[in-house]
Amino acid sequence: MIIATHSGKFHADDVWAVAVLELIFPGCTLIRTRDPELIRQADFAVDVGGIWDPQTGRFDHHQKGFAGARQSGVVYASAGLVWRTHGPRCVALIAEIHAGHAITEEQARDMAYAIDADLVQYLDMSDTGAAKNAPGGYGLSAVISGFNPTWLDEQHAGSVEAAEELRQTQFRRGMEFMTDILINAVKYRVGALHAADQVRNAELLENGRLLFLQNSAMPWATIVRNEMPNVLFVLSYSIAEQRYMLHTVPAAQDSFEARKDLPAVWAGLQDAELAAATGVPDAVFCHNGRFIAAARSFEGALQMARLALLD
Structure with missing residues (x-):
């Protein structure tokens, strides 16, 4: 199969889109061109060609009259267009091959939707100008943009052909980076899915106020x-x-506020100092933020937990 995308400077949306297609259809030939005939002959045309038609593998958003957008109103670029069509299948393949777990079609759709909300939509926003470098100067869009050769690189290349070959190499490097991010995003969600039942069935101690996980x-x-x-x-x-x-335990999502903090006198202590403060000989450390502590033995950690519950 042949995937065509535009030549010249690349962006995060086309890199993501091609990486997704390469995961689903490994071994594809990638051509970077603006030649209409080469684009027409390709099995997939990403971010080029002036057509959005998933049935024929066309995923461009630059054409006049394009109005594709999510229900949230975030307009699609090529990353979102490819993900909308192929995301669930890509997620299912990654789950089976890289995470070692088969998931249902519904689970694959749910994960694909979550990855779009957490990541893909921001690639589109950056490309369409809805956000400058969503989500920030060192967000993924900006990082992928940095894979492009600089003007000095192009000057040193010595010719248009050599410069484009360098850009092709860098595009592939960007794809590899993006593929790792995508695989990790799926593996994390598959892990969370399979961890849920184990967490629900884990042992409760101290009258249900302490949960023990293996x-x-x-x-x-x-x-x-x-x-x-x-x-x-x-x-x-x-x-x-x-x-x-x-x-x-965090009191709310994305918050450092806890339902109950570890004791203030433990903050920032390690080894002998923490052992003296707690009376636990094998106490190892307590973070200065008082959200995590450690001991070498179960008995030591349990004793610390009991002290924290009493504090």
Whole structure:
């Protein structure tokens, strides 16, 4: 299969769109051109060609009269157009191949919608001018733009052909970077999906105020915050660090405010100082922000949890 997109400077929306198609249809030939005949012959035309027709693989948004937009009003660019059509299939493939779990069509659609809301729409907003560098000067759109060769690079290339070959190489580098971001976005959501039941069925201690999880890497905050109003702390084992972690529970999404903080006298202490303050010989550290602490043993972390509940 052949994917055609425009030559010259590339942007995050066309890089994302081509990366998605490459994941679904591996081994495609990528051509970067503005030649109408080459575009016509391609199986997919992304961000070029003046046509939006998913049935024929056409995903451009520059044509006069284009009015494609999300229900939220955010206008589509090529990233969103390709994602709207192929996002769920891409998510399902990544879930199976890279996360090792098959998901249902409904789950794939829900994840694709969430990724659009969290990420893809901002690529479109940047491309259409709705946001300068959504979401910020070092947001993904700006980072991908930085993969373009500079004028010095082009000057050193020595010819138009060499400069375009360099740009093709950089486009591919941008695709690899974008592919990693997409795969990680899906893997995180698949992990959260499969962690939910384990969090719901985890052991409750201290009259339901402490939740114990076998793996600290498991995402738990949303379930605990939304479904477990009595849980004040989460105790878990960090396989990577081989110690037990004591976490506060966020009071709201994207907030550092906790339902209950760790004791103020623990803030910023480590090892012997924290052991003296807590009476727990194997206490390791307490973050200065008082939202996480650690001990080397389960018994030590549990003792710290009990002290925190009493504080």
